[in-house]
Amino acid sequence: xxxxxxxxxxxxxxxxxxxxxxxxxxxxxxxxxxxxxxxxxxxxxxxxxxxxxxxxxxxxxxxxxxxxxxxxxxxxxxxxxxxxxxxxxxxxxxxxxxxxxxxxxxxxxxxxxxxxxxxxxxxxxxxxxxxxxxxxxxxxxxxxxxxxxxxxxxxxxxxxxxxxxxxxxxxxxxxxxxxxxxxxxxxxxxxxxxxxxxxxxxxxxxxxxxxxxxxxxxxxxxxxxxxxxxxxxxxxxxxxxxxxxxxxxxxxxxxxxxxxxxxxxxxxxxxxxxxxxxxxxxxxxxxxxxxxxxxxxxxxxxxxxx
Amino acid sequence: xxxxxxxxxxxxxxxxxxxxxxxxxxxxxxxxxxxxxxxxxxxxxxxxxxxxxxxxxxxxxxxxxxxxxxxxxxxxxxxxxxxxxxxxxxxxxxxxxxxxxxxxxxxxxxxxxxxxxxxxxxxxxxxxxxxxxxxxxxxxxxxxxxxxxxxxxxxxxxxxxxxxxxxxxxxxxxxxxxxxxxxxxxxxxxxxxxxxxxxxxxxxxxxxxxxxxxxxxxxxxxxxxxxxxxxxxxxxxxxxxxxxxxxxxxxxxxxxxxxxxxxxxxxxxxxxxxxxxxxxxxxxxxxxxxxxxxxxxxxxxxxxxx
DNA sequence: ATAAATAGTTGACAAAAGCAACTAAATTAA
DNA sequence: TTAATTTAGTTGCTTTTGTCAACTATTTAT
Numbered sequence: 042x043x044x045x046x047x048x049x050x051x052x053x054x055x056x057x058x059x060x061x062x063x064x065x066x067x068x069x070x071x072x073x074x075x076x077x078x079x080x081x082x083x084x085x086x087x088x089x090x091x092x093x094x095x096x097x098x099x100x101x102x103x104x105x106x107x108x109x110x111x112x113x114x115x116x117x118x119x120x121x122x123x124x125x126x127x128x129x130x131x132x133x134x135x136x137x138x139x140x141x142x143x144x145x146x147x148x149x150x151x152x153x154x155x156x157x158x159x160x161x162x163x164x165x166x167x168x169x170x171x172x173x174x175x176x177x178x179x180x181x182x183x184x185x186x187x188x189x190x191x192x193x194x195x196x197x198x199x200x201x202x203x204x205x206x207x208x209x210x211x212x213x214x215x216x217x218x219x220x221x222x223x224x225x226x227x228x229x230x231x232x233x234x235x236x237x238x239x240x241x242x243x244x245x246x247x248x249x250x251x252x253x254x255x256x257x258x259x260x261x262x263x264x265x266x267x268x269x270x271x272x273x274x275x276x277x278x279x280x281x282x283x284x285x286x287x288x289x290x291x292x293x294x295x296x297x298x299x300x301x302x303x304x305x306x307x308x309x310x311x312x313x314x315x316x317x318x319x320x321x322x323x324x325x326x327x328x329x330x331x332x333x334x335x336x337x338x339x340x341x342x343x344x345x346x347x
Numbered sequence: 348x349x350x351x352x353x354x355x356x357x358x359x360x361x362x363x364x365x366x367x368x369x370x371x372x373x374x375x376x377x378x379x380x381x382x383x384x385x386x387x388x389x390x391x392x393x394x395x396x397x398x399x400x401x402x403x404x405x406x407x408x409x410x411x412x413x414x415x416x417x418x419x420x421x422x423x424x425x426x427x428x429x430x431x432x433x434x435x436x437x438x439x440x441x442x443x444x445x446x447x448x449x450x451x452x453x454x455x456x457x458x459x460x461x462x463x464x465x466x467x468x469x470x471x472x473x474x475x476x477x478x479x480x481x482x483x484x485x486x487x488x489x490x491x492x493x494x495x496x497x498x499x500x501x502x503x504x505x506x507x508x509x510x511x512x513x514x515x516x517x518x519x520x521x522x523x524x525x526x527x528x529x530x531x532x533x534x535x536x537x538x539x540x541x542x543x544x545x546x547x548x549x550x551x552x553x554x555x556x557x558x559x560x561x562x563x564x565x566x567x568x569x570x571x572x573x574x575x576x577x578x579x580x581x582x583x584x585x586x587x588x589x590x591x592x593x594x595x596x597x598x599x600x601x602x603x604x605x606x607x608x609x610x611x612x613x614x615x616x617x618x619x620x621x622x623x624x625x626x627x628x629x630x631x632x633x634x635x636x637x638x639x640x641x642x643x644x645x646x647x648x649x650x651x652x653x
Numbered sequence: 654a655t656a657a658a659t660a661g662t663t664g665a666c667a668a669a670a671g672c673a674a675c676t677a678a679a680t681t682a683a
Numbered sequence: 684t685t686a687a688t689t690t691a692g693t694t695g696c697t698t699t700t701g702t703c704a705a706c707t708a709t710t711t712a713t
Contacts, residue, residue: 045471046459052478053366059485060359062368063380064405065668065701073669074369092691099370101671106693128678128691153352160484163582165351168484171477172358178466178474179365197518200528201510212503222503223539226510230536233529276469371670371699379700398660410701412662434660434709658711669700680689 061152068148075100076108077145083118083132084142090129117141173249186281190247191289199245200229202252206272220332228269232259240297243270244289246282253277256286258293258302266294268304271313278312287320295346302346308338317342367458374454381406382414383451389424389438390448396435423447479555492587496553497595505551506535508558512578526638534575538565546603549576550595552588559583562592564599564608572600574610577619584618593626601652608652614644623648 057063067077075098082094091109095102109132112118117138123129134142157165177184208222232241240260245252254273260266268290273283294302304322306313326341363369373383381404388400397415401408415438418424423444429435440448463471483490514528538547546566551558560579566572574596579589600608610628612619632647 045463045475046456048475049459049463049478050455052482055482055486056362057366057368060363062363075669090691095691102692103672103694104670106691110693123691126679126691128676130692149356150352153355156485157351157355161581163580164484167480167582169351169354171480171484172355174473174477175481176358176361178470178477179462180361196514197528198511198514200532201507201512201514204507204532205504205511206507208502208504208507222506223536226506226532226536226539230529230532233532274469275467276473381700396660401660407702408661409663409703412660416662429660432660432710434707436661654713656711656713658709660709661707663704663706665703665705667700667702669698671698672696673694674696675694676692678689678691680687682687683685 059156068145068152070145070148072145076112079105079108080112080117080134080138080142080145084134084139088131088133090123090131092129094132112138170249170251177249184248184277184280186285188248189253189277189280189282191244191285192247193242193244195243199243199252200233203243203245203255203270203272204229206252206255206274207270210272210275225270232257232269235259240266242290242293244286246273246277246286248277254282254286256290258290260297260299264300266297266299266302268294268302271304273312283313283316287316291320291344291346299346301343303341303343306340306342308340309335320344365462374451374458376451376454378451382418385411385414386418386423386440386444386448386451390440390445394437394439396429396437398435400438418444476555476557483555490554490583490586492591494554495559495583495586495588497550497591498553499548499550501549505549505558506539509549509551509561509576509578510535512558512561512580513576516578516581531576538563538575541565546572548596548599550592552579552583552592554583560588560592562596564596566603566605570606572603572605572608574600574608577610579618589619589622593622597626597650597652606652607649609647609649612646612648614646615641626650 061068062074065073067074070077072080078098079094079100082097083089086093091102091105094100095105098105109118109120113120117135119133119135120130121133123131157168160168204222204225207225211221232243235241237260241258243257244255246254254277256271257269258266259269271283271287271290273286291302303325304317306317308327322342322344324340325343326339328339330337330339368380371379373380376383378386384404385400385406388403389395392399397408397411400406401411404411415424415426419426423441425439425441426436427439429437463474466474510528510531513531517527538549541547543566547564549563550561552560560583562577563575564572565575577589577593577596579592597608609631610623612623614633628648628650630646631649632645634645636643636645
């Protein structure tokens with residue numbers, strides 16, 4: 042038995058009973074879960090036909106027809122003949138339907154609030170983040186470029202988290218030893234110690250308030266800058282985040298009139314290599330080294346700016 | 348409208364449709380969700396009566412009685428007269444019942460596997476962690492001491508994550524500025540640079556593979572050590588984790604024959620203060636400082652060891 | 654010893670859901 | 684443009700699912 046699936050099943054069972062959707066009457070109201078789902082669909086979409094409801098909720102059209110009929114009799118919805126299609130009706134909530142839905146909503150909200158009332162701020166944040174993560178991992182629509190936000194103000198926790206990402210991603214991907222993380226910590230300390238808002242910058246790409254990628258420019262002299270800490274969570278590769286980060290970083294160098302920007306990398310980080318080359322960087326040095334439990338090549342790439 | 352609850356509702360709707368439990372026939376089998384739930388209860392508990400099933404699943408006893416009757420006719424369960432109670436029967440799965448449940452289980456597993464087939468290792472880990480988090484936050488049983496694991500080997504990502512926790516926890520709790528994180532990074536670099544496995548150690552408390560607390564001992568001389576980075580995720584306070592960490596750290600100092608162990612803290616970290624005092628630390632220095640956007644007292648506590 | 658509670662069965666019924674035939678309008682193909 | 688096909692919605696009929704209350708046989712409490 043696969044542990045991943047059995048853990049997921051266990052969660053599913055837990056959440057099913059947590060959701061409380063197995064009882065006939067939704068929240069002790071006079072309406073069944075199906076009826077409430079229909080009401081909810083009607084309230085959500087500005088214009089909706091019975092057909093659309095049957096499609097969305099996967100119900101029998103005869104069944105839906107009769108529920109709609111009952112709703113009409115109870116005066117909670119209105120049927121407006123569709124202008125485009127004389128067979129169809131647009132369904133919308135009546136005033137009392139809206140009130141009904143509002144009171145149902147209030148009940149759900151209260152029930153939810155009751156369930157999270159003992160959680161503190163951190164726990165609530167944690168809960169929402171986890172839900173967001175699950176939703177995104179399980180829904181077909183993968184995160185897209187527009188879900189990503191970018192910033193370059195450094196907030197508490199940022200640098201630590203980026204150091205962690207370095208250790209986590211490279212530690213898992215290529216078995217770098219702890220020495221690598223120590224090296225990263227050292228370079229970051231150096232960065233912060235000599236930080237000049239005018240000539241240094243670090244960009245972070247965030248998804249759901251979590252850093253998923255970063256890049257930085259650190260000035261070396263007035264004329265030369267180093268590109269550092271270019272990193273992307275493997276889950277978020279291929280969305281154009283790396284390209285955007287690299288572009289912003291090089292743009293910053295041009296803006297600040299650096300004549301040269303260079304980066305140090307190793308022959309192991311091939312994913313990023315291609316991006317560097319596309320951005321115009323060329324290999325200027327390559328030395329074989331044995332370090333951090335590996336044998337690889339230390340490489341330097343340079344990009345001349347005009 | 349409260350955003351927290353509305354986000355949770357959104358997740359609930361998503362997960363409800365994801366669970367796929369709203370159709371009459373469970374996984375296209377000949378059994379309804381209720382019937383499968385009953386079968387599942389029977390298979391899970393070694394001995395179970397119809398009454399127990401109605402209690403656990405919150406069903407009508409007449410309804411359950413009839414389903415049991417049908418199961419019996421279909422030969423998927425066995426009814427054994429209870430020895431303790433002549434009114435009751437113990438219900439168990441027959442061989443073909445077990446086969447049936449097995450095939451249903453396989454179907455669920457396949458369905459789940461299908462839904463996660465496009466996720467990579469990182470994403471699956473992420474998914475399970477999130478589910479675990481949700482389950483723990485929403486179920487009454489808070490994490491207990493025995494859910495926490497302790498270790499002191501440093502793995503890739505550990506130090507970065509601890510730096511992140513410092514920034515995150517203090518950044519949120521007391522508005523420390525970024526200078527604090529820079530200071531933490533510096534001290535960690537110093538720790539790693541002078542790290543001696545014999546006289547230095549960092550302990551991490553983990554819950555669900557995530558660091559939730561830590562403490563470290565850093566030797567200063569052969570006779571004196573500094574206690575550093577004592578930190579606990581607010582969610583996990585009050586479980587005895589801090590006490591255990593502090594105890595281990597002081598124990599290490601005794602073991603390594605340090606004559607004195609000291610720590611530097613500020614008048615703001617009152618939660619930890621009490622713990623230090625209980626462990627025998629006494630205030631030896633107190634200086635008012637204006638730093639990191641705050642005015643507070645830098646304090647030194649010492650513990651003499653024999 | 655008696656009253657109250659409990660495990661399970663059964664009849665009667667209501668609610669929920671599905672299926673198929675139908676009407677009327679819309680779309681597509683010839 | 685007409686005929687064939689598809690689609691939105693309705694309705695009759697049916698099955699499935701779930702509820703309620705009355706009943707028997709036992710067990711538990713007093």
